[in-house]
Amino acid sequence: MASPSNTPRIVELAAQISSSVTELQERLSAQGISSPTFAEDSPQGFPADMTPLRDALLDATAELHELLLDPLQLLYKFASISNLVSIDAISRYKLAGMVPPGGQISFTEVSERSGLDKGLVRRLLRHAMSMRIFKEPEPEMVAHTKISSFLSIPHINAWASFEGRDTWPAATRVVDAIEKWPGSEEPNQTGFALANNTDKPVFEFLGAHPDRMMRFGSAMKAIDHVPGCAPELISKDYDWASIGNASVVHVGGGRGQIAIELAKNFGHIKLTVQDMEMMIQGAESDVPDQLKGRVEFMKHEPFETQTLEADVYFFRMVFRNWNDNYAVQILKAQIPALRPGAKILIQDGCMPEPDSFPLWLERVQRGVDLALKCYTNGRQRYLDEWKALLAAADERFRLHQVFMPKDSLLAILEIHWVEL
Missing domain, CATH: 3.40.50.150 (Vaccinia Virus protein VP39)
Known part of the structure; x- marks a missing residue:
């Protein structure tokens, strides 16, 4: 968004962020609410009356962040499908549920409990940590952030698993479906149909695969959030x-x-x-x-x-x-x-x-x-x-x-x- 004044946009955004954060913190303090952190027990959301202020801050911080990235890094941010690799592994092997609430667990123990190689565990979890999912409070130890703690909720884990095992493969075939069936809006001519080599609409297909239908059913509860x-x-x-x-x-x-x-x-x-x-x-x-x-x-x-x-x-x-x-x-x-x-x-x-x-x-x-x-x-x-x-x-x-x-x-x- 172009600035109407001569002040550089990044300076305007920095001033807006500073004043808005100050106001937000004052309102949180007045209501006795803790300031947000990535700590496991940090509040998950904000009171409704603070939502407009929160929305403005989210947009301003995102714009500032994205202005400071070069084009390739900005594209990589939005196109980094590798992020789903670690999230899919965490959900599929239920790694978030292995970390004790308020405690920690070693890479070695996660390896033993999951059956995954220790080096792979470290590789996957440290990638997730770069996205604020888990933290490493001391070398080789894993503890929760509020993000990984959220992933330990069964229906949230099911949603993440559904995204990795069902949505991700289907999403990679959407443009293929557009090419194969130009202009089609039929429910069985989709990326999902191509990814699953089926001519059935999604719900008919899932109905014939109880394990996947159960995963879908559990995942849908995530919509509540x-x-x-x-x-x-x-x-x-x-x-x-x-x-x-x-x-x-x-x-x-x-x-x-x-x-x-x-x-x-x-x-x-x-x-x-x-x-x-x-x-x-x-x-x-x-x-x-x-x-x-x-x-x-x-x-x-x-x-x-x-x-x-x-x-x-x-x-x-x-x-x-x-x-x-x-x-x-x-x-x-x-x-x-x-x-x-x-x-x-x-x-x-x-x-x-x-x-x-x-x-x-x-x-x-x-x-x-x-x-x-x-x-x-x-x-x-x-x-x-x-x-x-x-x-x-x-x-x-x-x-x-x-x-x-x-x-x-x-x-x-x-x-x-x-x-x-």
Whole structure:
């Protein structure tokens, strides 16, 4: 970003960083919160009221750092696939779980417990340490940083393993898929399909490989840590109280985690979770006793004709997995059950225009967008693309309003069904 003044940009950034860090530390101290470090017990995040200040600092420090790199080193920073080698090894061999919380372990012991050669252990872990994953408090000893401690959480380890064993190979074939199937948006003509030598869409393929499906299922819980995606935030992201004594169908709602969260906080709504049989089997046992009868499950998939009449149909991170042709089919499948005034709520990405979002969050959004291309040929949509999608499905779908919760990568589109 060019500077409007004669002051060199790096000087402007340094001054901005200095004043912002001072303000941030003053606010942390006033609230009795420790300043962030890489220590194992350092706080993982910041209070919500400090988020704008944190965002500005992240963008400023990144810009300063990247301005000081020469072009090759900047490209290497973003293209260094070797970083995944050590992360994949750490997750696959569960090395983070071998380091005792608050303690340390030797390279030799990690070698013995993992079955890996000691020299390879040292090579992998010291590479990870250069990324702040683990530290070496004394020669040949390994201890946690807050990053490696985070990797020891089972579902985070599963996510890192999925990224290394499934996403990484598929990502290397995305451009090959673009070349092989120009303009295709079919879910089985993807980098994932090429990497796995299959003509099946990703979920059908994973369903035939239980070990990989289990890894995927565990890894998906990591989404809870993505800004604004935690299930407990759903109650704040939309004015659910405004819908009154409503019946809500959560289409593609998995095992009901979101439905349970809503039922706990809004005693006036009743929820039905629809998903494939494999997903909902036994899910009733996860429903707390006090919510039974208000959270129910029904075998139903998004492309099937909707048979359940309700006041609200809720889709959370469903449409991103499908191109427009299939997304239109999902919307049309709901029409037979829709009554005048029925609402469709879509919680999904709404892509930011350039410079309208903190850059570090924009990078996350655009990274998710390409990951969807890798797996399903789906995508994140801009607001005008959402409007075009609704119009293509039926003119009676009217976009009423869009909620973009602060600090969230997910918007909520409120759509009304209007009889003409």
